Amino acid sequence: xxxxxxxxxxxxxxxxxxxxxxxxxxxxxxxxxxxxxxxxxxxxxxxxxxxxxxxxxxxxxxxxxxxxxxxxxxxxxxxxxxxxxxxxxxxxxxxxxxxxxxxxxxxxxxxxxxxxxxxxxxxxxxxxxxxxxxxxxxxxxxxxxxxxxxxxxxxxxxxxxxxxxxxxxxxxxxxxxxxxxxxxxxxxxxxxxxxxxxxxxxxxxxxxxxxxxxxxxxxxxxxxxxxxxxxxxxxxxxxxxxxxxxxxxxxxxxxxxxxxxxxxxxxxxxxxxxxxxxxxxxxxxxxxxxxxxxxxxxxxxxxxxxxxxxxxxxxxxxxxxxxxxxxxxxxxxxxxxxxxxxxxxxxxxxxxxxxxxxxxxxxxxxxxxxxxxxxxxxxxxxxxxxxxxxxxxxxxxxxxxxxxxxxxxxxxxxxxxxxxxxxxxxxxxxxxxxxxxxxxxxxxxxxxxxxxxxxxxxxxxxxxxxxxxxxxxxxxxxxxxxxxxxxxxxxxxxxxxxxxxxxxxxxxxxxxxxxxxxxxxxxxxxxxxxxxxxxxxxxxxxxxxxxxxxxxxxxxxxxxxxxxxxxxxxxxxxxxxxxxxxxxxxxxxxxxxxxxxxxxxxxxxxxxxxxxxxxxxxxxxxxxxxxxxxxxxxxxx
Numbered sequence: 001x002x003x004x005x006x007x008x009x010x011x012x013x014x015x016x017x018x019x020x021x022x023x024x025x026x027x028x029x030x031x032x033x034x035x036x037x038x039x040x041x042x043x044x045x046x047x048x049x050x051x052x053x054x055x056x057x058x059x060x061x062x063x064x065x066x067x068x069x070x071x072x073x074x075x076x077x078x079x080x081x082x083x084x085x086x087x088x089x090x091x092x093x094x095x096x097x098x099x100x101x102x103x104x105x106x107x108x109x110x111x112x113x114x115x116x117x118x119x120x121x122x123x124x125x126x127x128x129x130x131x132x133x134x135x136x137x138x139x140x141x142x143x144x145x146x147x148x149x150x151x152x153x154x155x156x157x158x159x160x161x162x163x164x165x166x167x168x169x170x171x172x173x174x175x176x177x178x179x180x181x182x183x184x185x186x187x188x189x190x191x192x193x194x195x196x197x198x199x200x201x202x203x204x205x206x207x208x209x210x211x212x213x214x215x216x217x218x219x220x221x222x223x224x225x226x227x228x229x230x231x232x233x234x235x236x237x238x239x240x241x242x243x244x245x246x247x248x249x250x251x252x253x254x255x256x257x258x259x260x261x262x263x264x265x266x267x268x269x270x271x272x273x274x275x276x277x278x279x280x281x282x283x284x285x286x287x288x289x290x291x292x293x294x295x296x297x298x299x300x301x302x303x304x305x306x307x308x309x310x311x312x313x314x315x316x317x318x319x320x321x322x323x324x325x326x327x328x329x330x331x332x333x334x335x336x337x338x339x340x341x342x343x344x345x346x347x348x349x350x351x352x353x354x355x356x357x358x359x360x361x362x363x364x365x366x367x368x369x370x371x372x373x374x375x376x377x378x379x380x381x382x383x384x385x386x387x388x389x390x391x392x393x394x395x396x397x398x399x400x401x402x403x404x405x406x407x408x409x410x411x412x413x414x415x416x417x418x419x420x421x422x423x424x425x426x427x428x429x430x431x432x433x434x435x436x437x438x439x440x441x442x443x444x445x446x447x448x449x450x451x452x453x454x455x456x457x458x459x460x461x462x463x464x465x466x467x468x469x470x471x472x473x474x475x476x477x478x479x480x481x482x483x484x485x486x487x488x489x490x491x492x493x494x495x496x497x498x499x500x501x502x503x504x505x506x507x508x509x510x511x512x513x514x515x516x517x518x519x520x521x522x523x524x525x526x527x528x529x530x531x532x533x534x535x536x537x538x539x540x541x542x543x544x545x546x547x548x549x550x551x552x553x554x555x556x557x558x559x560x561x562x563x564x565x566x567x568x569x570x571x572x573x574x575x576x577x578x579x580x581x582x583x584x585x586x587x588x589x590x591x592x593x594x595x596x597x598x599x600x601x602x603x604x605x606x607x608x609x610x611x612x613x614x615x616x617x618x619x620x621x622x623x624x625x626x627x628x629x630x631x632x633x634x635x636x637x
Contacts, residue, residue, distance in 0.1 A: 272347035291580030303335035367399035548628030
């Protein structure tokens, strides 16, 4: 009975299942729900739906602080050019960060990545991701979270799972930056320690080399004394040649490298007879009104300009290492000798003033060539009226030495017969004056009325000198063709004064023993300035007051001798980028300032590889001053 009942129940259940299947087959099919994408216009007005996969597709992955790896570009990107111009319109970013494993995934590999939800935000191409980039992207709405299963960008601000995963990535970025900063700090400390060790080693090498140079110098002096004795040179000349030993000063005035390098001074090696170049370069290194091109511009300049300004950059950098052998002038003299062969042999005696004249001429010449090329290029690129403007801009650009040293004189030439005046403009980079007992008197003699006399034909056709020389047999002839020369008085007046004045003191045989005095501050008298130019004579305006900042001494005669320099160093040192600007104008200081102060000035005496501390009083009493350098300064008030 039991078995029959069980069998009947099974048969009844089978019939019920069959009826259910038949009813389901007869009913209309249900439509499966579709996942709309971001580009579906039918859902654009609706609020974007939350991602239903975030619960299992993201993970707030955390790392130990000591072992946080940095985000790196995928290896697959190294074999192909990945750009921001992706073919996938739904994913315009090149790289994505997985919100599950935090791996960096390229757009090309996103579809094949094993996890569904990824994040991207803009950042500088080639630069690492930063927490600041991510924070900024979140604030301006450019941070994107994309779900491959939903096939769209999904909202994340209200999704706790995505928020936790993005927060974990943000913390990882912060930890990476902290670790990188710590590593950079340790690296900076290591480099500073290495630099200190290297500088100490350089100082020791320098001191050893300086001792060798002193030994060689003493040997040269002994040889010179012997040679002069054998040549029967008179005692006065011998004493003059050998007397520069007394300018060395006491041993405690000698500065070590770590003392003079921060002052912008470098010891320079004498290559034989290059003391004249060493002295001039030391002064130019502290010529505040001389513009110095930036270091990255130097390779585009001519060899002379590149060599000179590269040396000035080295001398202005207190952290530049001391080289062995010492800094020398060959990088300037060798390219300069291609045009002026007198600088070809470093063993040939030469002259600081001669070098300054040739150096200024070469720098100006090469600068003019570059300006013409720039003008031609600007004219070729311009059209119509722009050509004239481009030409004016190119012509107005002056060379560095022109901006610093160029002054202009009005040469007034007066006919002594009729009084007719002819004015000729003359430019000069240095002023050569005859030596006198004082510098002021030497300048006054240069600007004195009728300081020079010339013979020339008067331009006045009614000049008595022409009528007296052109009459023959009682008949007047054409004065313009037959007039003879007559005496004219010539004198100079200042039209423009440069920011820097260079004065050369010319010695005569009568005044070879004369040791002139010169002031620490020089004011150009108004009577030496042309009355029509007194308001504009000083470039940049202001009074024509100049301070002494450089003295080049020459001990010997016109055939041989030795050059040394005294330079005034203002504290703090002027950055090269400010040279030639209004910020370069020093403030007048009439007294020495405490050497321990951050502001003030120092006087240094430089003799090739030896640098000594000096004072203004010692400089003003220098023996045999040859070239004086003055720079425009402001009032101390």
